[in-house]
Amino acid sequence: MIDPVDTRLPVSEAVALKVQYSSRRRNCLGRLTTTTIRAVDGVDLTIRPGEAVALVGESGCGKSTLGRALLRLERVSEGAVRFAGSDLTGLSEAILRPIRRNMQMVFQDPFSSLNPRMQIGETLAEPLLVHGLASKAEARARVAEILQIVGLDPAVAGRHPHAFSGGQRQRIAIARAVIARPKFVVADEPISALDISVQAQILDLFEDLKERFALTYLFISHDLAVVRHIADRVAVMYLGRIVEEGSPESVFDNPLHPYTQALLAAVPSPDPVRERSRPNPVLRGEPPSPATAVTGCRFRGRCAHAMPVCAMADPALARGADGTHAVACFLHHQ
């Protein structure tokens, strides 16, 4: 299904992308020191029309930062971000604003992503009104329509967010993201804050909307079962860098990077035979802080297969013979 030389314009693209946060702090001698946190540290990622790309990785590896940077909600430190072929890297907020209707975001916590002082109807109409896509009357009709699509009663438009449960709020947040018919949606762990019982429903809603509106997703998650279910492609992130990328089948059934192997080994398999024969390269220790610069491979400190070359050079993400499964590890570089 995936064409190795897909010539369609990517929807979203990161090119050697780096996003750094610098924080100034006084050290113990009272001197001002600047620490640089390399949240995203050289990512190349291409997301094609209609794809659902899943981004997985440990907490703090930079998934959210990468997702926000693709929408230019973060300042780009180095490299480039493109959307539908146009370069967003250095654009000002004023120039980005009209572009924003085409790319949207769903946040992790539906209890903090909706303005408590605005009625649901106002929140949902906002994307249409600020971009001049509808009159107030038209917006009201579109709000009723989208509420129905996400599975809520259109009569709730006059209520405030506090009247809703987490699952209902996430439906509202999703409705806000898709009401202006964007091309691209970044969903940042959109079900991990919800009750187990509603997670599947929200996941189904994402799949339904993808069909209905021909959406392209970047789906951030740490639940590998969810990823297998929803993703066309998986990217594994470690300390600001993508270390492995490919179809869910190839990445999960044939993980190449020692980090991916360890990540998968940490998940119990539902199949008891597999579960017993599960290899056990459990992830040792903590990842290094993104504030310290690393030379060589950033995983080598926790890697069971570290070689001398790993300390000397930083492995690039290179595609294998099949042209889709890519890995950044010297074990697989010829």
Next chain:
Amino acid sequence: MTGFSNRFLIGHAVGIAGVAIIVAAVAIAVFAPLIAPVPASQIDLHARLVPPAFVEGGSAKHFFGTDNLGRDILARLIYGSRISLAVGTAAALLGAVIGSLMGILAGYFGGRVDAAISWFVDVQLAFPFTLLAIFLLGTLGGGFYAVVIVLALATWVNYARVVRAQVLTVKVQDYVLAARAVGVGTPRTLWRYIFANSTAPIIVVASFSTAQAILTQAALSFLGVGIDPSIPSWGAMLNDGREYLQKAWWIATFPGLAIALTVLGVNLFGDWLRDRLDPRSAR
């Protein structure tokens, strides 16, 4: 459990007492001509320094007694509530508008905007207010509006500081980032997202700033730089009565009590409001 609900009920009773005092004060100001026994400036030189009715030598005609010109204290108290309440409310509102705006700009934009506004706040706090007020009223020439402006200058700092602190916590909420992701412009974000979620401390500061403004207005009249002292106001009455404290204590005492009671009412109401608006308290 009982301890909590008792406290809750007592809290409500206190809030209602505060509201009752405020409503009574406002009603007195509004209906002054109907309530006052005689006009406030009616001079009766035959009835100078008459003590209150409930004191030996007092007269039923003048319940709270008369001043050195024979003017009825009760009538002057009733009419005087107009200036005191109007000045207190207007100054607190103007201070709220200026201070909230400055606090929002400082908190939201940070950097140089914050540094500049914070500098003004620090200077204002470091500078003795009375000196500033005397200087400004000397330049502006007194009068109702001048006093309101000067008092607003005294209170805006309170609002600016609490609003700035509140904005710092509001602006990092996901819903503000969500607004940017949707494409909402800066003015609308400031108004519907930042300001709308920063109002709780504004209301609380407004209650004690009103009290502060009433007291400061009295102090300014006392210093003789406020509103024309021939217009009855509680502050001006305090000022008039100070020379007679030995001979006729009632001239200064009753306006002093009126100020204290009003300030108490406003503060009770403000405390109650603060507890009600605290998201951690039960509703």
